[in-house]
Structures are given as structure tokens and as C-alpha cells.
Amino acid sequence: MDVAFRKIDIDVYDEDALQESELYDADNRDPTQALEEVRARQVSVRSLLAKNDTAGALTTILDNPPYGPNVEDAKTISLQTLLTILNSTKSTEIPTAINSLSIDSQDTLMKYLYKGMAMSGWADSNASVLLSWHEKLTEIAGTGCIVRTMTDRRTV
Amino acid sequence: MPEIFNISQTPITAHAFNADRSQLAVSLNSNDAQILTRSGSEWAPSEMLTEHDKVITSIDWAPNSNQIVTASQDRNAYVWQQTPDPETGKIVWKPTLVLLRINRAATHVRWSPKEDKFAVASGARAIAICSFDPENNWWVSKHLKKPIRSTVLAVDWHPNNVLLAAGSADMKARVFSAYVKEIDERPAATVWGSKLPFNTICGEFASAAGGWVHSVGFSPSGDVLAFASHDSSISIAYPGGAIHNIRMPTLPLVTLTWTSEDTIIAAGHDCQPIVFSGSDAGWQEVGTLDNGSYGSGSKAGPGSVGRLKTGAFATFRDADSRGQTSSGTTDSKLSTIHQNTITSVRPYAGVPGQITQVSTTGVDGTLVIWDTASVSALTGRMAAMSM
Numbered sequence: 001m002d003v004a005f006r007k008i009d010i011d012v013y014d015e016d017a018l019q020e021s022e023l024y025d026a027d028n029r030d031p032t033q034a035l036e037e038v039r040a041r042q043v044s045v046r047s048l049l050a051k052n053d054t055a056g057a058l059t060t061i062l063d064n065p066p067y068g069p070n071v072e073d074a075k076t077i078s079l080q081t082l083l084t085i086l087n088s089t090k091s092t093e094i095p096t097a098i099n100s101l102s103i104d105s106q107d108t109l110m111k112y113l114y115k116g117m118a119m120s121g122w123a124d125s126n127a128s129v130l131l132s133w134h135e136k137l138t139e140i141a142g143t144g145c146i147v148r149t150m151t152d153r154r155t156v
Numbered sequence: 157m158p159e160i161f162n163i164s165q166t167p168i169t170a171h172a173f174n175a176d177r178s179q180l181a182v183s184l185n186s187n188d189a190q191i192l193t194r195s196g197s198e199w200a201p202s203e204m205l206t207e208h209d210k211v212i213t214s215i216d217w218a219p220n221s222n223q224i225v226t227a228s229q230d231r232n233a234y235v236w237q238q239t240p241d242p243e244t245g246k247i248v249w250k251p252t253l254v255l256l257r258i259n260r261a262a263t264h265v266r267w268s269p270k271e272d273k274f275a276v277a278s279g280a281r282a283i284a285i286c287s288f289d290p291e292n293n294w295w296v297s298k299h300l301k302k303p304i305r306s307t308v309l310a311v312d313w314h315p316n317n318v319l320l321a322a323g324s325a326d327m328k329a330r331v332f333s334a335y336v337k338e339i340d341e342r343p344a345a346t347v348w349g350s351k352l353p354f355n356t357i358c359g360e361f362a363s364a365a366g367g368w369v370h371s372v373g374f375s376p377s378g379d380v381l382a383f384a385s386h387d388s389s390i391s392i393a394y395p396g397g398a399i400h401n402i403r404m405p406t407l408p409l410v411t412l413t414w415t416s417e418d419t420i421i422a423a424g425h426d427c428q429p430i431v432f433s434g435s436d437a438g439w440q441e442v443g444t445l446d447n448g449s450y451g452s453g454s455k456a457g458p459g460s461v462g463r464l465k466t467g468a469f470a471t472f473r474d475a476d477s478r479g480q481t482s483s484g485t486t487d488s489k490l491s492t493i494h495q496n497t498i499t500s501v502r503p504y505a506g507v508p509g510q511i512t513q514v515s516t517t518g519v520d521g522t523l524v525i526w527d528t529a530s531v532s533a534l535t536g537r538m539a540a541m542s543m
Binding site: 107 | 305306365386388389405
């Protein structure tokens with residue numbers, strides 16, 4: 001018996017419903033553009049890491065990240081590039097690297113850390129790296145950084 | 157020295173003083189408003205205002221006309237006036253119904269500077285601007301609806317009695333014109349615009365990282381708007397100019413007030429009032445009014461991620477690794493005076509434009525009156541984390 005008697009989706013016609021898109025400014029790059037940008041960054045990050053410039057590599061990948069609903073590929077590559085940087089940094093160098101970041105970059109880094117921790121399967125093997133970066137970042141940027149990760153709708 | 161009063165064990169939802177600060181109206185998270193009278197260094201309960209069916213979310217006391225307005229989750233607001241009781245002759249507070257016509261809770265209420273109107277923010281995605289209709293002896297309302305998309309959390313009036321700032325859960329702070337034809341004369345042009353019919357939007361602002369706008373405030377001149385949002389930031393907007401956004405490394409602020417044209421005091425989940433200062437060139441955080449020596453809790457070390465070093469975590473860890481069963485020091489008390497979130501900061505003494513003292517109330521049931529001049533630096537400790 002077909003109990004779904006409605007033939008149309010009435011929720012899309014509800015004017016009063018608050019849409020996710022109304023709550024933040026959308027990323028105005030289209031998917032291919034964002035993807036190209038991220039690949040270019042990936043290349044420059046590799047060369048910076050070869051020169052041992054962790055701070056520069058972090059700034060490159062954290063500046064103006066792709067966010068929002070339709071740039072999934074760009075977001076994944078961005079996260080993977082960031083994780084290579086995090087894995088390759090010695091734990092004694094972490095505070096200096098974080099201190100060299102702007103507040104925007106620190107907030108973006110926190111977002112990526114939480115995203116990394118949320119990814120199932122992958123998080124298990126890298127949990128210690130993510131957690132140690134999280135601890136150092138919280139000491140420097142404070143709980144305000146964590147609050148901003150939770151309120152910011154521009155999900156990376 | 158801040159004056160500390162333990163008003164109750166329950167949270168204080170809202171507080172308002174009368175003109176000479178001899179009486180205080182509070183909502184103790186209940187359906188009734190309590191009027192307390194100052195006797196020496198204590199506040200003694202004197203009257204209860206019982207009319208609402210649900211929690212009173214906001215109270216405002218008009219200093220000149222001596223009227224109290226209470227707004228509640230029961231979708232009503234009442235205006236209370238002192239009149240002699242016909243039977244006993246005593247002066248009692250008598251309520252007058254306000255027709256808000258909202259179908260959700262009222263969240264915030266403020267009298268306008270001239271006290272002939274008041275604005276009620278509500279969960280019905282509207283703000284009710286109420287004015288008195290002498291023909292029928294009740295208060296009637298007009299709604300500011302467009303383009304509000306979610307609950308309005310806070311309102312503040314501009315000194316010209318016409319413009320209204322509103323902070324909302326749709327992450328925006330807006331400035332509306334609440335010009336009521338029957339009551340107001342045409343206002344002079346301001347930086348926000350001229351010729352403003354009812355419900356015109358004079359400005360819409362948001363913080364970059366979003367978050368509900370918990371509190372809004374116009375500067376004493378009305379030319380600048382400040383708002384605190386849930387992304388732990390405070391923004392100061394100059395219409396036609398820059399918006400300065402200060403991101404705090406601490407927990408979000410939920411209430412703010414201007415003490416002069418270049419100073420703001422804001423408080424929130426960090427349990428201490430924080431002072432900001434600046435001009436259109438830039439704003440920065442200057443310090444805190446609570447230097448940590450007034451409270452009786454232990455202080456966390458600088459920079460320590462305090463939650464792991466004190467409190468429940470440490471108790472169990474010590475019991476496990478060192479066999480210690482008592483924590484010794486009072487680890488669960490905060491080093492600030494307020495032991496829980498401060499939900500309301502209001503001017504207490506001074507003239508508008510030069511406020512010398514502010515009063516704060518919070519979820520811990522204490523009322524504290526602070527001196528705005530005694531500012532100390534915010535040290536590396538993050539007060540709310542030293543729990």
C-alpha cells in the first residue's frame with residue numbers, strides 16, 4: 001500500500017523555511033576552478049616542504065580554502081595536502097608553525113583538524129598527529145577558535 | 157571594588173533598575189517578576205508581579221515614566237504602573253495588557269529613549285513595536301517582519317527614538333526604522349539615512365564566521381553599531397565605513413553595553429566583563445573588569461589547557477595514578493566573581509555617554525556592580541577554561 005499520498009514536495013514551496021544558503025556567503029568559485037586552484041597549491045606545498053618551509057606550506061594551503069556544498073573534490077585534496085604537512089612536521093616545531101599563522105588561517109586549520117578527526121577509518125591511523133596539533137593550536141588560539149569552527153557554516 | 161549581591165540560587169534571567177537605583181526588578185527564571193528594594197547592603201524582596209504564564213525572558217524599567225515592561229515566553233507582554241490600590245490605598249503595580257499578536261515567545265524588550273514606545277523581539281521572526289492607544293486604554297503593536305528569517309534575540313534603540321537595531325538567529329544584525337506615524341515626529345537625517353518609513357532597512361551586518369547575534373548596541377551618539385555574535389567575536393560597524401571585527405580567543409560574549417563613545421563593556425560565557433576601546437580607525441580589547449583577585453577559586457596557570465589540570469578530570473586522574481582521594485583546593489570554583497555565564501550587563505551610574513558603573517547578572521544568581529574605570533589586563537589564563 002502506498003502511504004505517501006503527496007505527489008509534490010511541499011517543503012520547497014514553504015517561504016518561511018530557512019535555507020542553509022541564506023546563512024553564509026557562498027564560495028563564488030565553480031567546482032573546476034576550485035579544483036585547479038587546489039592542485040596548483042598542492043604542487044607549491046610539495047616544493048615548500050622540500051625546502052622545509054612548514055609555515056609557508058601551511059599558509060598556502062590554509063589561505064582562502066574551498067568551502068561549501070559543490071566543491072567536494074577540491075575540499076578532499078585540500079585536506080589530504082594539509083595532512084601531509086601535519087605528518088611531516090616535528091612535534092617541537094608545531095608551536096612555531098602555528099604562531100606564524102594569521103587568525104583566519106588558525107581558524108581554518110582548526111576546521112580541517114576536526115574534519116580529519118571526523119573521517120572514519122582514516123582518523124584511526126592519524127589520531128595522534130591530529131590530537132597533538134589540536135592541543136597546541138588550542139593553547140595558542142584558545143577556545144574561541146573551537147567555537148568558531150562550530151558556528152562557521154563555511155564547511156571545509 | 158565591585159559590589160557583590162547574592163540575589164538567588166536560581167539563574168537571573170533579566171534585571172532592570174529604577175531611576176534612582178533604589179529598586180530592582182528581576183526575573184528568577186520564573187513566571188513572576190520580583191521587585192527588590194535596597195536596604196543598606198542587601199536587596200530585600202518587596203513585591204511580586206504575577207501575571208505571566210511562562211518564564212519572563214526580559215524586563216525593562218523606564219526611568220522617567222516609572223513603568224515596567226515584562227515580556228515572557230507566553231507570547232505576552234505587560235506594562236506595569238504604580239497606582240494606589242482601590243481597596244487598601246497602598247501603592248501597587250498594576251498590569252496593562254499589551255497586544256503583541258505574536259505566535260511565539262517574546263525574547264527581549266526595551267523602552268525607547270522617550271518612553272512612548274517599546275520594542276519586543278520574538279521567536280515569531282518579528283519585532284513588535286508597541287505604542288499606547290489612549291482610546292481603548294491598551295498598547296497596540298506594529299510588526300517589523302521583512303527580512304528577518306529567524307528568532308530575534310536582542311534589540312536596542314537609537315537615541316533619536318526612531319531607529320532600532322536588532323540581532324537575530326539568522327546570523328545578522330540589522331538596523332530598522334521603527335517610525336510610528338501617530339507617535340513620532342519626522343526625525344532628522346542621521347548617518348543611517350533620511351526619510352525612513354516604518355520597516356525600512358538602514359543596514360544589515362554579519363560577522364564573517366557567522367553565529368547568532370546575541371546582543372546589539374548603538375553608541376551614545378547613535379552613529380556606530382556594535383554587536384556580539386556566537387563566533388566569539390564582537391563587531392563594530394560604522395555605516396558607510398568599515399566594520400571592525402575583533403575575534404576573541406575565549407568563549408562567546410552574549411551581552412554588551414556602551415559606556416562612552418569609544419568604550420564598550422561586553423560579557424558572556426567567560427563569566428567576566430571585558431572592555432573594548434577604539435575609534436573608526438580600529439578597535440581592540442583593552443582588558444577585564446574582573447582581575448581575578450575578588451573571586452575565591454583557584455587560578456589556573458598561564459596558558460594551561462585548564463580543563464585537564466583541575467576539576468573532575470584531575471580528581472579521577474589523581475585517584476587513579478596517585479591514590480589521592482581529595483582534591484584539596486576548591487577546584488570547582490572559578491577565579492572570577494561570577495561563577496557562571498553573565499547574561500546581562502546594563503549601565504548603572506553615570507550619564508549616557510559617560511557611564512561610570514555597570515551592573516551584571518548571570519546564571520549563577522549574583523548581581524555585581526562594577527566600576528568601569530578599574531580595568532586590568534587579560535592574562536594568559538582563559539578564565540572559563542580553569543574549571
